[in-house]
Amino acid sequence: KQWYQRRVRADTKLEKKIKSMQVFHRSVDRVAAGDRAGICVTQFDAKLLERGLVYTGDAVQTVHALVIDLHKVPYYKGSVTSKTKYHVSVGHETVLGRLTFFSVPSQETIFSFEEEYSYHETYPEDDAGCSVFALLELEHPVLCVGDSMVIISRLDIDINSPSCRLAFWGRIQHMYKSATYTSDESLATLRIFKIKEREGLVERMNDEWTVIVKDLFKKETDIDLFTHLNVSLSTGERGRIDGSFGNSGKCKVYVEDGLSEDALTLLDKKKRKEGGGGKVVVKLVFKRFMFDKKKQMLQ
DSSP: OGGGGOEEEOTTOOEEEEEEEEETTEEESOOOTTOOOEEEETTOOGGGOSSOOOOOTTSSEEEEEEEEEOEEOTTOOSOOBTTOEEEEEETTEEEEEEEEEEEESSSOOOOOTTSOEEEESBOOSOOTTSEEEEEEEEEEEEEEOTTOEEEEEOTTSOTTSSSOOEEEEEEEEEEEOOTTTTTSSTGGGSOEEEEEEEEEEEEEEEETTEEEEESSSOTTOOGGGGTTOEEEETTSOEEEEEEEETTTTEEEEEETTOOOHHHHHHTOHHHHHTTOOOOOEEEEEEEEETTOTTOOOBO
16 A cells, blocks of 8 residues: 555654554554544664654755744843844754844845845844844754744853843745755855955055055955955045055055045145154955855955
């Protein structure tokens, strides 16, 4: 019969055939939702399975990480930071998992790999107008169904404490089923970026189009990686990095429309020798995707 081919599969990776099934001491060849059934499995130690799921095909997946849409429980007052471990409850299991927060400036809660997401060091408390998601990296794989609800909590808080231990809830948007998801290209499609900023000072100007900048990079930095990135000057001009200058971490910056009168006054050599002039700050802003192995810098 067809039901003889059904199998029991747990995270023990064991596969066993179902020998027979009964509902209230009556032998049956099929059961459905709502039935209370006894299942006889051949050569299986019942102690290995306390709770589990009955399913066919690919209805249930073994997952190592999840992306969920994230909602904070308002009564939870504990600290909330990325890379912190929480208790993650999904299906019949609760495991430790590490959270990474990210968001998109839209109220649409549908997750898409086409979007670019902003990384958050802490949960954005004022999340009006944006959708918040989280990457959950689980300490060990669990069985779960797509679109399941996930509850995230801090069960290590003293049970006698008046503090709420439930921190977040959400529904599964994507499942990482491979144990090698961190080493292969799986996470590279998750476009979470961090905004990086660097500041330096104009040491001197070569001419009204070019300045030499110090303190923007360290001596050991490969400035070629930053060549052609745009920068802004505190006097209002925009420019681009035009390569290194010497071996001490200095660089050349080409100012697209030339230095302004204010900049020329602040950088005037004679005034600087006489103790006058002033500082011109150069700022470099770029974004870098967290899971990009090439570590490209984009603007």
